[in-house]
Amino acid sequence: MPPATPRSLAPRKRPRQARAAVTLDAVFEATIQVLLTVGPHRLTTTRVAERAGVSVGTMYQYFAHKQALIYALNERYLEVLAEKIEIACHAQHGMPAQQMVEALIECYWQAKTERADVTRALYRSVAELDNEALIEAFAARADAATTAMLASAPDLDTQKLESITRTLLTVIFGTVRNAFERNLDEAAARELRGHLAVMCGALLDSRSGPLA
Amino acid sequence: MPPATPRSLAPRKRPRQARAAVTLDAVFEATIQVLLTVGPHRLTTTRVAERAGVSVGTMYQYFAHKQALIYALNERYLEVLAEKIEIACHAQHGMPAQQMVEALIECYWQAKTERADVTRALYRSVAELDNEALIEAFAARADAATTAMLASAPDLDTQKLESITRTLLTVIFGTVRNAFERNLDEAAARELRGHLAVMCGALLDSRSGPLA
DNA sequence: CTAGAATATGAAGGATTGTTCAGTTTGAGG
DNA sequence: CCTCAAACTGAACAATCCTTCATATTCTAG
Numbered sequence: 001m002p003p004a005t006p007r008s009l010a011p012r013k014r015p016r017q018a019r020a021a022v023t024l025d026a027v028f029e030a031t032i033q034v035l036l037t038v039g040p041h042r043l044t045t046t047r048v049a050e051r052a053g054v055s056v057g058t059m060y061q062y063f064a065h066k067q068a069l070i071y072a073l074n075e076r077y078l079e080v081l082a083e084k085i086e087i088a089c090h091a092q093h094g095m096p097a098q099q100m101v102e103a104l105i106e107c108y109w110q111a112k113t114e115r116a117d118v119t120r121a122l123y124r125s126v127a128e129l130d131n132e133a134l135i136e137a138f139a140a141r142a143d144a145a146t147t148a149m150l151a152s153a154p155d156l157d158t159q160k161l162e163s164i165t166r167t168l169l170t171v172i173f174g175t176v177r178n179a180f181e182r183n184l185d186e187a188a189a190r191e192l193r194g195h196l197a198v199m200c201g202a203l204l205d206s207r208s209g210p211l212a
Numbered sequence: 213m214p215p216a217t218p219r220s221l222a223p224r225k226r227p228r229q230a231r232a233a234v235t236l237d238a239v240f241e242a243t244i245q246v247l248l249t250v251g252p253h254r255l256t257t258t259r260v261a262e263r264a265g266v267s268v269g270t271m272y273q274y275f276a277h278k279q280a281l282i283y284a285l286n287e288r289y290l291e292v293l294a295e296k297i298e299i300a301c302h303a304q305h306g307m308p309a310q311q312m313v314e315a316l317i318e319c320y321w322q323a324k325t326e327r328a329d330v331t332r333a334l335y336r337s338v339a340e341l342d343n344e345a346l347i348e349a350f351a352a353r354a355d356a357a358t359t360a361m362l363a364s365a366p367d368l369d370t371q372k373l374e375s376i377t378r379t380l381l382t383v384i385f386g387t388v389r390n391a392f393e394r395n396l397d398e399a400a401a402r403e404l405r406g407h408l409a410v411m412c413g414a415l416l417d418s419r420s421g422p423l424a
Numbered sequence: 425c426t427a428g429a430a431t432a433t434g435a436a437g438g439a440t441t442g443t444t445c446a447g448t449t450t451g452a453g454g
Numbered sequence: 455c456c457t458c459a460a461a462c463t464g465a466a467c468a469a470t471c472c473t474t475c476a477t478a479t480t481c482t483a484g
Contacts, residue, residue, distance in 0.1 A: 017430065017481065041253070041340050045472060055433045060473065127339030128253050135393055166400065167407040174390030175383045181347055188378065195379040195415055202414030203407055225460095229451065232461065257442060267463045272443065 006133060009071045011062055026052040027059055031073050035121040040128055045069075067129050074134055077122055082141040084111050089145040097153040101200040104146065105172055105193060112176055120180060142169055156204060168200055218345060221283045223274055238264040239271055243285050247333035252340055257281075279341050286346055289334055294353040296323050301357040309365040313412040316358065317384055317405060324388055332392055354381055368416060380412055 015021045030052035034043050045066055049056040063069040088107035092100045112119045126134075147165045151158055175196055179189065227233045242264035246255050257278055261268040275281040300319035304312045324331045338346075359377045363370055387408055391401065 013430095015431090019480080020431065023431080044470085046470095049434095056472090057434065057474080058432050061431075064473095066472070124339040127336040132395075139394055163400075163403050164407070167404050170390045170394065170404060171383060171387045171408065171411065174386030174388070176386070178382050178386030178389065182351055182382065183344075188375075191375050192379050192382060195376070195418075196383065198418050199383065199411035199415050203411050206407075206410050227461090229460065231451080235461080256440085258440095261464095268442090269444080269464065270462050273461075276443095278442070 005071070005075065006130075008064065009068045009129075010064075011068065011072055012060075012064055013062060015062075023052075023054055023058060024062060027054060027062070027069070028073055028076065030054075031069060032118055032121060035125055036117055040121075040124050043070075043125075070125050071129055071131075071134070074122060074126055074129075074131065078134060078138045081111055082138055085142050086145045089149040092149050093152045094154065097150065097156045097204045098197075098201045100149055100153060101168065101204065102197045104149075104168070105196055105200070108172055108176055109193060112180065116180070123177065123180065139169070142173075150204075164203060167203060171200070172196065217283070217287065218342075220276070221280045221341075222276075223280065223284060224272075224276055225274060227274075235264075235266055235270060236274060239266060239274070239281070240285055240288065242266075243281060244330055244333060247337055248329055252333075252337050255282075255337075282337050283341055283343075283346070286334060286338055286341075286343065290346060290350045293323055294350055297354050298357045301361040304361050305364045307365065309362065309368045309416045310409075310413045312361055312365060313380065313416065314409045316361075316380070317408055317412070320384055320388055321405060324392065328392070335389065335392065351381070354385075362416075376415060379415060383412070384408065 015024055027048065030048050031043070033051055034048050038047065043066075045056055045059060048069070049059055052059075059069065063072065084107060085104070088103055089100075092103050095103075143162075143165055146169060147161055150156060150161055150165060175192070179192055184192065227236055239260065242260050243255070245263055246260050250259065255278075257268055257271060260281070261271055264271075271281065275284065296319060297316070300315055301312075304315050307315075355374075355377055358381060359373055362368060362373055362377060387404070391404055396404065
């Protein structure tokens with residue numbers, strides 16, 4: 001497996017002192033804020049530095065270019081997200097399948113809604129860069145965690161599990177993303193989640209039904 | 213209802229002669245090609261003009277700025293897509309509900325897959341602009357067509373139809389989009405579509421089941 | 425306390441790019 | 455054929471922005 005991050009996008013160096021870590025946090029947060037306030041195509045290294053209370057030169061000590069910054073931001077975000085999913089999946093080991101998918105939906109939805117504006121900003125920022133590696137790595141982790149979870153369900157046959165997992169995740173992730181593009185109010189969002197749970201449950205049942 | 217296109221993004225003038233229409237087509241196609249070859253953030257007015265075999269000045273007679281060009285491109289694309297959906301929905305009037313959703317999925321998938329690279333390029337290009345109005349207008353048309361179709365199904369109770377329609381479209385559109393971000397091979401894609409049909413069917417059945 | 429490493433600075437350079445406009449060419453109608 | 459409007463041209467301008475580097479500051483280890 002090649003390194004997850006391409007050479008050209010990798011950070012120049014890692015912070016060794018405490019203040020450097022603080023600086024980096026400030027830069028990331030500033031990037032989000034700039035993304036939110038002026039949009040992706042007016043995101044400027046100077047603007048980010050200004051907002052972070054840092055000099056441009058400082059940023060360029062950690063990131064070789066603007067893309068690398070945005071890449072790192074998304075990488076960081078997906079890292080947190082993947083971890084959340086893994087934890088949620090692990091917590092459901094041995095539970096009934098329906099509860100599993102509901103927990104999965106809830107976890108993903110929750111993670112995305114916590115800071116909805118940030119989610120939106122990041123969704124837009126990704127278009128600027130070559131995110132294949134990023135997405136693939138994330139998908140692999142989510143796939144693995146979900147498959148492991150489902151395999152432990154007592155009420156599920158373990159055949160075709162990979163295929164079902166892939167569908168589940170594609171549907172859930174895609175639906176949530178699309179829900180963010182339309183601006184659903186609280187009620188509509190709740191309904192959507194309910195429907196989604198029903199639909200996912202049906203997919204899990206689809207084998208056991210006709211076979212009985 | 214306000215005009216679908218905001219003033220600042222509207223085209224400057226419409227072509228009145230035949231050659232102007234040809235020029236516009238060339239410009240749109242060139243925009244797609246540039247989007248494909250160099251990506252959204254290196255899309256340059258000069259580059260587009262060059263590729264289209266046209267002068268930059270010509271482009272600026274029709275579009276007030278770069279954003280307006282990209283906006284118009286997406287508008288044109290969504291117009292075609294909405295029409296396809298409306299036709300597909302109309303063709304299913306009076307049919308069983310399950311067949312309806314399958315036709316809907318097939319239509320959307322087909323439309324997106326026809327020129328997969330273009331689809332991907334457009335998905336990315338939208339991030340550059342304020343697409344709320346665009347998406348809302350498209351969603352409204354798709355919603356209307358789908359609701360009308362489902363209302364004509366003999367095997368469906370017409371309660372909660374709007375809510376169900378919204379879910380169906382959010383799930384289908386979102387899933388397809390996400391499927392494009394992962395690079396699914398033909399087999400996986402076929403499976404996904406099958407699963408999606410099952411899941412959508414389950415949503416339609418979810419009321420009639422427990423009530424029987 | 426000191427030396428060297430890590431971190432931070434920000435003005436300046438260089439390159440790109442969006443947009444205009446004065447002028448030319450092409451087409452349509454009479 | 456003539457005239458006017460539509461369509462097209464592309465060099466030039468102005469603005470923005472990414473990135474560097476020589477220098478200054480701060481921290482840490484010995």
